[in-house]
Amino acid sequence: MAIPGNLLSATTEQIDPNTSGWTTKLNCTIGLGVGGRTGGGGCLSVRSVAAGEMQARTVSSYPVTAGTTYYTFSDTAGGTSTAERIGIRWLNSSGTEISITWSVVTMSAWAGWHRVSVAGAAPAGATQAQVLLSSTETGANVSHFWENVYLGLPIRTTGNLLPFNTESTEVDASGWAAVVNASLSRQVPAISWAVDNYLAGGHTLAMTAVAAGNASVLAVDRPAVTPSVEYLAYAYLQPPVLTSQAWIELRYYDASGNQIAAQRSTLAPAATTGMYRQRASMVAPSNAATCSVAAGLDSASAGQVLRLETVAVTVAPKLQAGSLLPYADSSFEQGIAGWTVTSGVATIARTTPWGLAFFDGAYSLSVSSATATASTLRSVKAAGITAGLNYRAQVIVHSAAGSWSSVRTRVRWFDASNVDLGSSTGTSWVLPGSSWYALPSDAVAPAGATQAAVEVVVTASATSSVLQLDQATLWQVLPQTAVVARDSDGYIELTLRELLVDNLISVYRVGPDGTQTLVRGTGGLIDQQALTSDLLIVEDHEAPIGVPVYYHIETYTSPGVMSGTRSSSTVTLNLTDINTAWLKDPGNPQRNCLVVVQQAPDWKRPIEQASFVVRGRRNKVVLSGVRQGLEGDLAIWTRSDAERKALHLLLDSGNTLLWQAAPGMGVDDMYVAVGEVPEARVGRLAQEQWRAWTLPLTEEDMPITTGVNGSAGRTCQDVLTEFDTCADLLAVYATCEDLLLDRRG
Structure with a gap:
């Protein structure tokens, strides 16, 4: 699948089925390699003519706007060259090179696929851009391989409160500042990312400990937050050694810029010093105005480096739609959160190391029982309970050691004064194996209940038993x-x-x-x-x-x-006025128009025919093709300037439309193409807003591949993060629809 928003064609991006999108620029020949990860498995093979730097570039130049930031990345594989990099070559209107924005050179050679990338603002005078691929080889006839190439606007995490450069450091390291015992730089380690992980780039933020001791850095941005809303900060961390105490921290500030709260989440490193995503979440305090994210090393040695990639702060997700539990208490990514052992011998802790056991994220809650007895675990109390409504508590568990005779899930109720109103009966489950199992239990909130907690009663049937629990949720049960x-x-x-x-x-x-x-x-x-x-x-x-x-x-x-x-149940969609009809764009439903029908079409069905006169015969021989679909003119009215403009917007794209009339009007729902459209006034007064339209319709098949255009999670927060004022939007988006769909001019 093509990378969304890519200015490059699919052939140029994936190098499938050929290399027609690429040409040589310096000291190389190109060919179609094998073993790529996209499309048909092809890749671009760039072979050196002599020792030294070699460069390949895109054949085409792509339109850019001066001052706008563009981003390029590629996956590459070599093994002998450490001096590989990617660049954006800026050209003016005559095709003359203005400058090149190069990435930092990769730190080490690696034969496996890894990513290089860079971003930069198009300089003054730039109207076009090309992608440059560069590596420096030690001899002649040495190949370097490239594929999965992107050029376009920055790709950032949807909903991230931090701007693109702070998230990715693809432009520079200006989004970060050293706090304690640290220096900052950008580095490009050889890291293999999933081929469709378009958020991960080549550049990482590198924090170097200046001397022995604690070291930390902080994002300089202070995005606004809403009090009482839970936020989640996360980043990929690459610690220098396995014993490193690397951490990420979500920080809150008041309106005066004073830090008022923080939540730290420490990485429990796995078996290697790779990239590991670490998460920290916290509800914004009542006086919180802004937030930021920090990261660091505790007890670092001088010269040790912590690298960060894909740093984000977002509204914390719900692991179950409508869940009342905070993210921290559902996911256990930063510890045990508000969970306690209210009875029994069991002990609880976050699993370690990173990725040892999880259903969501990278950690789970580890429950250890030294004896074959029962213990009760309880979550933090969650507000938002309404008496008389049905709620469902659910945990996902698996047995990691020993054995468990039963696991009971139930709800503990509390009133507004935190008085315990008792628990539901709950549902008891027997684990049939060591897989992950979802254990739900429903209960109706009793009179007076305003809060609730999830309780899990675990009964070990062997000594030294370990149960791991993840994705704890509590939500009002709504129809499936x-x-x-x-x-x-x-x-x-x-x-x-x-x-x-x-x-x-x-x-x-x-x-x-x-x-x-x-x-x-x-x-x-x-x-x-x-x-x-x-x-x-x-x-x-x-x-x-x-x-x-x-x-x-x-x-x-x-x-x-x-x-x-x-x-589902049966439902009927109604049209109130039988004199109206819908004209819809299946891929852009925001453009749909309700219009008044003046006259339905008089249909005709054309057919391709060829007639031949046979000498000596009275009748011609006629050869016919398949009779075609319906064609005719639909006469409609628009009643206001707003309706007229809406119909123009609907027709502008030339897309296949859906015409729907009320039942009993003698026409079925029909996908149509609309030809040349006359727009006429219905009266002589200049102020008259009614217009008469004649739409020449040609029946078409239902579009199969067309998807419904949408913002894919884009919110007002994304706009606020990227643009300072409304005036900034006017230069980028031609219409409100372009703003909604992030279609930039």
């Missing part, structure tokens, strides 16, 4: 599947809850005759698409009008391996 017709906006909303992340899903709309039609999502028709959340909301803008339908859902553990099905 719900549908509602949004008549005024012309679509049906389908809500699916309690899905399994990383499973696949297919969603079908089922008509009265049993016909199943795949429903459209952001990636096209939802046909075994991967789930990234336990909650999925689908807006079906192609649902028929006036026809009862329901939705059939299939889930899969892997392609073709079905794990379950469910169905």
